[in-house]
């Protein structure tokens with residue numbers, strides 16, 4: 476037992492735990508120690524008389540971890556008593572890339588044994604670590620208790636540690652695992668993810684077959700390639716159509732039409748798989764761009780900026796300030812993806828965007844519903860758009876009439892692409 480304790484503390488001593496009690500403020504950071512700290516009040520102001528637990532996925536397989544973590548929230552929401560609040564939590568090594576293990580922190584005000592029963596069941600059947608947290612003693616010190624399964628099926632506490640405060644890290648933990656989890660910077664990295672999904676998501680096979688037949692694109696195109704970006708309802712469809720006509724251009728989009736039968740399927744998958752699907756869509760579109768730009772200018776409705784900006788904004792929790800700094804490698808362009816001549820981002824006030832969404836009155840994707848509900852998320856998408864480089868986007872005011880927006884954009888294209 477003593478040896479196991481040493482080994483676990485050895486394993487976790489460089490890790491910090493972060494719990495998101497409130498998305499508008501910083502997480503609460505804590506670490507584990509064998510002795511109490513002089514500043515023991517880790518959860519002061521955020522926990523009352525509740526029982527607390529944490530759950531972390533325990534698997535070396537990236538796909539299994541992503542799938543299980545996504546399903547775990549649904550399972551917990553369904554099976555736990557309604558008085559139980561489920562908060563996002565992560566364990567990470569401060570400022571070390573790829574070190575995050577995601578999990579949930581449970582605040583349970585139910586005073587029933589149902590929660591422990593559900594967690595015991597999970598521990599027996601699924602790849603999870605389960606811990607409970609207790610506050611005791613005169614100085615109200617918190618301790619963490621790691622659960623273990625006994626051979627006869629009971630749950631026991633295996634190890635117990637003191638919970639001590641930890642410093643706020645320079646980089647928000649949600650930024651540490653962006654590369655190759657949320658954003659893919661080469662064809663091969665995205666392709667590998669879908670290859671590993673073939674057994675669990677049979678549709679991956681059809682997508683990979685299409686991708687295998689993609690056209691190769693040269694680095695330099697004969698005619699200019701102009702990408703139009705922006706949040707939903709900022710006027711991309713309206714502008715790309717009028718622009719295509721005005722310039723005698725070819726109109727393409729990413730993801731391309733040939734992926735539409737599978738898009739809804741991949742939209743239900745966890746970020747790792749969903750984002751790999753969209754990344755591959757860009758390479759398919761790049762092949763089409765290369766082909767079409769031999770004959771005429773090409774207009775593209777969404778491309779890499781959309782893929783990276785939405786992925787980064789979804790991955791980064793909390794405040795706008797948690798986004799990786801401008802100039803970070805996460806905003807870089809994939810070395811093997813065709814670069815357009817110009818990227819324009821249509822920008823609108825949230826009131827006008829909402830008005831246009833209502834006028835259009837269509838079904839919105841879940842993500843767009845979230846955008847509406849979540850002003851912060853919308854800001855993060857736009858900020859990420861503006862930080863992406865290689866080429867960076869030029870922001871266009873999309874609030875004037877459709878014709879005025881078209882004239883403004885034609886001027887920009889003439890100036891930057893000499894068309």
Ligand SMILES: Nc1ncnc2c1ncn2[C@@H]1O[C@H](COP(=O)(O)OP(=O)(O)O)[C@@H](O)[C@H]1O
Nearest residue numbers: 707708709710711712713831835875876877880
């Ligand atoms: N410049 C504009 N002024 C006013 N309404 C516009 C303008 N551009 C587009 N719209 C309207 O706003 C809605 C969203 O435009 P759309 O081109 O479909 O956006 P997106 O393709 O970016 O989702 C549509 O109903 C469209 O007719």
Ligand SMILES: Nc1ccn([C@H]2C[C@H](O)[C@@H](COP(=O)(O)OP(=O)(O)O)O2)c(=O)n1
Nearest residue numbers: 707708729730753777778781782785840842
């Ligand atoms: N090239 C692209 C295009 C869209 N995406 C993702 C990003 C968001 O999750 C959604 C936004 O697409 P949505 O269909 O809502 O937007 P439009 O209707 O095209 O304006 O798709 C992407 O990752 N890469």
